[in-house]
Amino acid sequence: MECPSHLTLQFSFEELAVERGSNQQPYIRILIFFNKKKGLSEAFFHEHWKSIHADLTMSFGNGTKNFSRYVQFHQDAEHRKLVSSLSQYNMQPLQYDGCAEFHAENAEQFLRFMADIHNSKELVGCGSRFTDVDDGMHVMVGYDNLIYGSHITTSGGCDGILPSDPRIEERLRLR
Structure with a gap:
């Protein structure tokens, strides 16, 4: 296998999990x-x-x-x-x-x-x-696959993980 954690990683952000799709922007x-x-x-x-x-x-x-x-x-x-x-x-x-x-x-x-x-x-x-x-x-x-940050209004699309996401603060506390 190319990367040992490819299928075993415990994701902090479930929307990034393998085969969950992507946040491909519409441009x-x-x-x-x-x-x-x-x-x-x-x-x-x-x-x-x-x-x-x-x-x-x-x-x-x-x-x-x-x-x-x-x-x-x-x-x-x-x-x-x-x-x-x-x-x-x-x-x-x-x-x-x-x-x-x-x-x-x-x-x-x-x-x-x-x-x-x-x-x-x-x-x-x-x-x-x-x-x-x-x-x-x-x-x-x-194409852009937006992971972190807000979408570009004039280009459409969906937000990624936003800076205000409580999971980010939680991850920082755990370190």
């Missing part, structure tokens, strides 16, 4: 990882992305009808340094300057949005001026 999540264009400063890259490019993305055609959430995740040298000590646990920071996160009801909606973007000279032109198009972008697509 797909798309993560697009990329780096700044060579020769640009970090300051310019991050400022341009969170202002000019964000405004163009939000203003573009029917874009916001094809997704329910857009988040920019910014990583700079200072933040990479903060987690550099995690290498002792065999964890390495991803070498990306940014990650755009989108939630969509389904893949078709998001693919329509991406097709529209790539048919827009304004957005593609903007993106190619601040991102490293030679290195390309890397994409992950999947």
